[in-house]
Amino acid sequence: MSNKTTVGSVLVVGGGITGMQSAIDLAESGYYVYLVEESPAIGGVMAQLDKTFPTNDCSM
Amino acid sequence: MDKCIACGTCAEKCPAKTADAFNEGLAKRKAIYVPYAQAVPLKYAIDKNRCIYFQKGKCRACEKFCPTNAIKFDDQEKDITLNVGSVIITAGFTPFNPDKFDNYQHAKFPNVVTSMEFERILSAGGPFGGHIHRLSDGREPQKIAWLQCVGSRDLNRCDNEYCSSVCCMYAIKESVIAKEHLGPDFKPTIFFMDMRTHGKDFEKYYERAKSQGVRFIRSRVHTITETDTSGTLELVYATESGERVSEQFDMVVLSVGMEPAASAMEAAKTLGIELNNYHFVKTSDMTPVATSREGIFVAGALQGPKDIPQSVVEASAAACSAAVNLASARGSLVKEKTFPAERSVQDDAPRIGVFVCNCGINIGGIADVPAVAAYARELGNVVFTEEPLFACSQDAQEKMVEIIREQKLNRVVVAACTPRTHEPLFQETIRNAGLNPYLFEMANIRNQCTWVHSSEKEKATEKAKDLVRMAVQRAGILEPIPDLSVGVNKSALVIGGGVAGMTAAISLADQGFAATVVEKSSSLGGSARDVQHSWRGEDIQAHLKKLVDRVNSHPHITVLTLAEIVDASGFVGNFETRVKVNTNIHTIQHGVVIVATGGRASVTDEYLYGKHPAVTRWHDLEQNPELLSGASSVVFIQCVGSRDDQRPYCSRLCCTSSVYQAIEIKENHPDTDVFILYRDIRTFGEREVLYKKAREKGVIFIRYSLDKKPVVTGSGDGLDVRVFDPILQKELVIHADRVNLATAIEPSPNEDIAALYKLPVNAEKFFMEAHAKLRPVDFASDGLFVCGIAHYPKSIDESIAQAMAAAGRAATVLARASIQISPLVSQVNSDLCIGCGLCTEICPFGAIIQEDADGKGFRAKNISASCKGCGLCASSCPKKAIDMLHFRDAQILAAVCAAV
Amino acid sequence: MEQAEPKIVAFLCNWCAYAGADLAGVSRLQHPSNMRTVRVMCSGRIDPLFVVQALKSGCDGVLVAG
């Protein structure tokens, strides 16, 4: 019999828009999240974009 | 890192400059840097490869000048071991590097830039402040060419045979924005192969771009040369009819595609998950975010090229999948923070403490902080002032708690940076001192004062005094606001029993939440019943059967068929819906709503459909293979009722579906001639491989345009199809035994659902999400979610991902016992209200209703759970019967009056 | 009356203009110091009456930015 218990935490690899969304959803659902990003700031490629279609909102 | 206050002194003093990768190398940055001004965390980091100390052993200037001793040169790399229940990999993509293509001359010609470089050039926060100019001579360009499919759909020069999905759309966006910047004389041109604007509302954007003067040329440019020393470029290309054209442009933007990043591939290898032929993470269409290894999920562009909304959908879907596995341990590792009991301040006169932060030299170096503090001390109700060096530092925070207790302060004003970043921190501090967090006010004397008036020290001091006075006046009449929370009914109502609805229901039920599926027809399955295979060739019917069985047998799922929703009310956490089944009315209490009402292939009267037995549509041929027996020629017609005036959108699925079916026909009957008449082939992403395969198998593709649609006429038992071939420049007559039409996908009739739950739909009647990019499954109102074709036509893998995403987002509501909502909400004074209903009408969130509570006629009533605190109602109420907590008229006016 | 600099009351939306003003600070973009900012959660909150009140209490101009 394995006595392993389920661990209520998740590792998210990548801090772009996708990683951030996953992390937020999990944290809000009651799981502890480790978000790992190789660069000094989260945001990923999207932060580099000037504006996004269709609202031409800035992407920040 | 905790000590860094992002003052920027270190970067100012750092002597080492290097190319700024965030700006695609178009600007310089220092070796100690923040990637960009809004970076999170806003902390400076040292680029080890560029730092003089790390390279040559000397310097450490930053360390000397750092006012908070936040720099540690002896910090060592550490390995950290984490024990986690699940892993989600979202390591993204890297833009294709075109330097290895000599025909595009990106490395050599300064005026050939990549689309990512162009994004930075366009950006107001970029290296040129949004001023577009040529890198060769700084001149404003009059003509820019965008070249599509650089590093995509290309096997000759790179191995990326897939389509990168997003480049057509971003090229259009860049050209439109460039035109906004450069004015009416600017002439943008986009060179493309197929225009792939298959996303929601993309087609309309494409049409608008055309009308705004963006020129679209269907051709692949083969040579770029510099014509003169200023860097003007000459492009040589062939038109569709084979004519050779050369034309000059001021700049060229290469629309580069997506590739998985090398570091991402490595991470995937470390995690032991399988990659596909193109080094994207391998998944199945029926489990779109599951990797080959159990417990590890993937989302975003690492799974395949995709745009932002689809990435966000998968992000929530992956979160949902991880949560399904770990449901038994939900909440086991998260802790709730506790605070001391709140002190009542209602009956006491205000005792205001003002903390004027020096922020090192950021404020203190410009404004006269002691003078500001002394001035504050003289203001009414102010009983204490202090001038901390860094108000936000740990020790200053602890001291603040002590002072609040000792001095019995009941309002706190901090004059420092911006409330947008630091208000929550200080609110927590005063909570620790037993004060309600809303008894706090900030005066922004750094970002909006000393930083922007650094050359006018006296005026900055005067302004700081004014800002402090405004804050103090407002603080004096702030009131404690109790937490606002609502209980949550931990169950979901899922509207629609197709693949999307069933997947959402199962994804929630597997996490222990009850779900009721309401289906208007007599059985589950929806439009997936008509489709045999997903685009990767997986068996949809087998999956559908499993899904239906699981839904029917799941202990947490109730299914109501032949059911019609007749009434709905409530708000997040507390909805009540009445469902009519035959003559019975079921009343269902639920916490969230997932709308998955689906769609269907439209019926057309074009091309003899319904008039000639040999004209079929969509999957008729796949479902009835006998129709093909003896057929020697089959013609598919695309965009039947899509991308026209009536339905100005692309139905997204049809190109892939027809190409897939054409391949099947060719494989089963190689002698059958198969023609596909199309406007643009939109086999986006890795679906492109199917398009290539079809051409290899001998399927003939003929493009037609909207003004020269094909004409189908009866001819004996068969049909004649006339179509103008733009390459041969003449009309062809194809004799066909079968004509199959890819008719537009339209949403199921959903006006009733939209009206009952006050949900917005777009012009084509698809439900409208809260934000096209960032909130693709949420509705603007809390607790309501959308997935599947109800949102926009999509393939089964995309529907499944969106359904799981909707469940994932819904779980963020259902996982909680109660929902804390911002208590800064609207408050109706029913004594003043005359029940005119204007507020109900203008509220964007349905947060005010009209209710006849005590039989005196209708009066407005707040639904605080839905209120976002925008205040539109308060500023519009004809009777001034509505006020906003924390932003009361009186509180705003106190600051206004104190401004002068 | 002393010939002081004019004062302008600026009603700025927390999410847009106020954030823009903050960012101007981060970027150290210098500009004249006549603005006195009142932060609101949304420009929809700004009742025209606030504008009149600002003028009544003696400021010289009003900016509403969302």
Place this chain on the structure above:
Amino acid sequence: MTQKLLKIAGIGENRLHVAWLSSAEAQRFVDISTDVINSIKAQGRFDAAMFSMELTAVEDTLKTEILRWMIGKEIKLLSKGDVYGRKWEKDRFESILDSVLEREYHKQLIRQAILAGFTSVRAISQKVGLELKRISYLLADMEKTNMIEFKGHTECIPVFAAL
């Protein structure tokens, strides 16, 4: 609308500036605020005391239900139509709003004048600078809506009082 009203009141529409920008547009914010400051500087200091009657009238105008209703209903009237299902043209809405604004403001101004002790049509006219005919017409309207009352005649001159 408030700008229009400030213009009618002689305060000048450029005392109020309105702008839209996003959170990333720092430079735009700086440009806007510099422009606004320059514009206000060019107009000179604003003397609130001199315009106190006008300001109060503007304030009272903005409080009137008809205006708050019209503004609140604007989008609905333009996009969905009125109770009869008629869609309003933007121009038509604007021109009606303009006339309502002017009428309501003049009424409030007259009321302020009466409150300040100018009780006859001629005296009001001198105070607020409107034509006699316009004042008489508005006074009749104001009487009906209980803003003022007719007090009687003093030496054949009708006298009004504010309610």
